[in-house]
Amino acid sequence: MNRYFLKMMQATLIVLDLLAINIGFNTVNYFMRREFMIGNYVEYNNLLYFLNGSWTLVGFLCGLYKETNVTSFEMFSRTSIRAFLYFMGLLTLYLFFFRQLIISRVFLSILLSSISLLLIFNRFIYLAIYQYFKKKDYLITRIVILGYNGVAKKLVEYLEKEAINAEILGFCDDEVNMNEITHYPWLNTIDNSLNICKMYNATDIYSTIAPEQNGFVYDVIRYAEQNCIRFRLIPDLSVFIKQKLYIDYINDLPVISLRREPLEDLGNRIGKRILDIVVSTFAIVFILLFMVPIAALLIKLESRGPVFFKQLRSGKNNKTFYCLKFRSMYLNTHSDSLQASADDRRITRIGRFLRRTSMDEFPQFLNVFSGHMSIVGPRPHMIKHTDDYSRLLSKFMIRQSVKPGITGWAQIHGLRGETRVLSQMEKRVEHDIWYMENWNIWLDIKIIFLTIFKVFNGEKNAF
Numbered sequence: 010m011n012r013y014f015l016k017m018m019q020a021t022l023i024v025l026d027l028l029a030i031n032i033g034f035n036t037v038n039y040f041m042r043r044e045f046m047i048g049n050y051v052e053y054n055n056l057l058y059f060l061n062g063s064w065t066l067v068g069f070l071c072g073l074y075k076e077t078n079v080t081s082f083e084m085f086s087r088t089s090i091r092a093f094l095y096f097m098g099l100l101t102l103y104l105f106f107f108r109q110l111i112i113s114r115v116f117l118s119i120l121l122s123s124i125s126l127l128l129i130f131n132r133f134i135y136l137a138i139y140q141y142f143k144k145k146d147y148l149i150t151r152i153v154i155l156g157y158n159g160v161a162k163k164l165v166e167y168l169e170k171e172a173i174n175a176e177i178l179g180f181c182d183d184e185v186n187m188n189e190i191t192h193y194p195w196l197n198t199i200d201n202s203l204n205i206c207k208m209y210n211a212t213d214i215y216s217t218i219a220p221e222q223n224g225f226v227y228d229v230i231r232y233a234e235q236n237c238i239r240f241r242l243i244p245d246l247s248v249f250i251k252q253k254l255y256i257d258y259i260n261d262l263p264v265i266s267l268r269r270e271p272l273e274d275l276g277n278r279i280g281k282r283i284l285d286i287v288v289s290t291f292a293i294v295f296i297l298l299f300m301v302p303i304a305a306l307l308i309k310l311e312s313r314g315p316v317f318f319k320q321l322r323s324g325k326n327n328k329t330f331y332c333l334k335f336r337s338m339y340l341n342t343h344s345d346s347l348q349a350s351a352d353d354r355r356i357t358r359i360g361r362f363l364r365r366t367s368m369d370e371f372p373q374f375l376n377v378f379s380g381h382m383s384i385v386g387p388r389p390h391m392i393k394h395t396d397d398y399s400r401l402l403s404k405f406m407i408r409q410s411v412k413p414g415i416t417g418w419a420q421i422h423g424l425r426g427e428t429r430v431l432s433q434m435e436k437r438v439e440h441d442i443w444y445m446e447n448w449n450i451w452l453d454i455k456i457i458f459l460t461i462f463k464v465f466n467g468e469k470n471a472f
Contacts (some may be wrong), residue, residue, distance in 0.1 A: 019074045022085075022135055026068065029127035030060050037120045041113065051112050052446055060124075063099040067092045070455045082136055089132065093125065149174045153206055154225065155199055156217035157182040157270045160245045164215060165193065178209050184220075204230050215237045251436050269449045272411055274301075280450050281383060288384050289377040297371060304335050304368070305420070307359045314340045317372055321345075322389035330381040332389055333372035337363050346393050348427045373415045380454050385453045386414025387441035388425070405434075408441040416460040418444035418452075 031404070068074055071092040073163050078084045103109070104117075135260065152168065154161050155181045168175050179194040180187065181202040187195045196205045199218065202225075214233055219242070220226040233240035246254065246265075255266040265419045271277050292457065305316040318336040321329045337360025338344065339354075349356065349364070363369040376382040382389070387408040390398070398405045419440035444452070 014388060015076050015079060018079050018135075018139065019076075021138060022074055022079065022131070023065075023068070025131045025134060026064065026128060027061060029385050030064055030124055033058065033102075033127050034294060035124040036118060037123055041116050041119070050111055052109055056109070056112060059103055060100070062104070064092075067095045067099065068456070070451055073193055075392050078411055082132075082139070085135070086132055089128065093128065094288065095120065107376060107459065149176055150201070150213050151209060151210045151211045152213045152215060153196065153202065153209070154193075154217065154311055155182050155202060155229065156180070156196070157186050158217055158245070160217040160243055161215075161400060164217065164243060165434050178205075178211060193251065195413070199223055199229075202229055203286060206232070206236075206238060213241065215241050215243060217243050217245065242403075268407075268442070268446050270410065270445055272445070277448070277450075280449075281453065282380075284450060284453060285383050289374040292371070292374040297374060300368070302358075302370060304363070308336055308357075311357050311359050312339050318344070321392055322413070323395040323409060324381055324389060325407065325409065327395070327409045330376070330389075332382070333375055335363050335369040335372060336360070337369045345391055350427050370415055377415065381412070383412040383414045383443075385456045386412050387417055387444070388420065389413035401431060402435060402438055404442060405438055408438055408445070411445055416456060417441065418456060421456055421459045421463060 023323070038053060071088055072078060073088050074090045078088050079445040100121075104112070150176060154164065154177070161180065165177060168177060177193050179196040180191070181196050181199050183198055184195065195211075196202075198300055202214075205211070214229060218226055220230070230240050232238070252267065255269045257264045257266060272281065282411070301316070308316050310316075314336060316336060318334045318338075319331045320334075322332040324330045337357060338349075339357060341355050343355070360369070373382055377384055394404075395409075417440070419437040422440060424433070424437045424440060428437070
């Protein structure tokens, strides 16, 4: 994959989009001042700053400028539409909460229309730039693959999907191993691969043959180093482990890990903890202090028992803790073993409302503040369910490597509520592991915002 080309495209797109916002604003502002006598109010300048900041924030939260989106016009256009809708949502919140009454609504309507048209125009500029540079010879990587085997075939498949400006020249291996028709030609044997690289002006060599299997690979490595050709060795570890692996180094010793976990880094854990403290403090002071007396009164009026429901659940490293919720059921003997269902008779009337709006989970901000939970993470399960599912699903306990959360990647994808079949829990585990392997602070913020949106929009699996 040509990283230079990708970085250039990403930078170009960011600049073009911010130019569209600023050109649109200043053009509309110029004409509106003349026609409608709009004054030079500070609110308009603040609006411009907000538009630039919110588009940058939304762009990165939506992954608009990610490599996978930049390389596909369809994906980039689809993500642009989603980003623009979030952008308009943030603008609406800004106007409402900061009471920007002085800003003309006609001005805003024309401005948003202008920005949307300019962003569409940008997408066509992007397409033209992308097609132009794709044809540039100095951006093309010419690849020779040593060996024809299962790894080589998989490599070709991945390069076809992900590589930018990659031209696969063909394979070098003994002719006897080329026992099937391929999309790319057999070039010559490995012993003659140096001549092939010279003949085709190769820029990259991928070897699926280890030097221990064929000593001539060492000569290929030396030749590549002396002729500015990038050499990459792809070991075949599928005999031992059939999943994605990650390689780190302790000095010169390679260390293979089964997964990448950003939260193993102390700095990342500190950043996540700071976010947890800030958000939980805000929720406790501005929401819980007012919610608890009202919820307590309504819960007590309908049924006897405590206001809070405390239950032992599995936390980080499978250590147990008491998870707090507003009590939403009549007192019963099955609370530690039986999941709530859509027509569960144990649920009280006020409890049904609390569960449907997810307000019963709000006391868990106290769990977050105390350090037993995080705002975002895999949902904590009852002890019995952890024991049961850990025996049924081989990867279930991987999710216990991080703090459980009030919300998570699985929950915003609708994977919540009762699990009637094993495949539902399997999907949750897949999403939880994806979150662990791809964590960053912006992902947490994105999940928090999407959770708030889903709470107000309603969630069919909340019962």
